[in-house]
Amino acid sequence: MSYKEKIPPDFLYHGTTIRFLEILKEQGLVAGSRQYVHLSSDETTAIAVGKRHGKPCVFKIKNLLMYKRGIKNPLFWPYISL
Template sequence: MTTLEQKSKLLSRWLRHRPDAIGLELDKRGWVDVAELLLKSADAGVVLTQDELMQIVVENDKQRFSLSEDQMRIRAAQGHSVDVDLKLPVKTPPPVLFHGTVQKFIASIRRQGLLPGTRRDVHLSATKQTAAEVGARRGTAVVLTVETYPLLHDGYQFRCAENGVWLIPDVPPKYLRFPDK
């Protein structure tokens, strides 16, 4: 039996990284028809009801999913590794944002800055607490502070996903503040 949490993780995988795993095709904005998603999920052996899907969308603590106004389409709010354009507007961020990571990545980040890896953008948080929670998923969290005004001054653009995650293509090391040891 697949729990609601497991179904939520599968939805993240399908809508962010591997729609092909169940034969889905996302449109260029990342949307897929809810009815098609439910059908393809069942065909893949994961029975997901409309009610369960709505519960996952509403109750997901990170608000990872967005429904269209008519609730006929769904997409991941951010975090894609597949080629989609969410058409998020450019937005001015607060003076500082935060990024949660773990110690093993700090040396690389000091050299290269924050890079998106397999995703399309670097994810930043508006609060230290959220960044710490993100970092803690991989071990003991290290929270980096991102100076946003110098980035803006140098031509970088920020976007904010519907769930409050700030997105930027990369953050060079000179814009980062590392915690004292």
């Protein structure tokens, strides 16, 4: 499959629950048993994801900056780890 490279949005968001905050600060965002780290294009969706399992918290990812530094993905932005 061939994809045309696209410039990503400035920011993407990862919604989780506050109980995972310290672990994520230590380990970063890691796919774990999933194929990719799930990121949202808007903060509202990320908050809704976090609310499913408790008090939400959201990581704001500097996606465009990562792209400019050479961390690229052609069509969508599912990262293995951050």
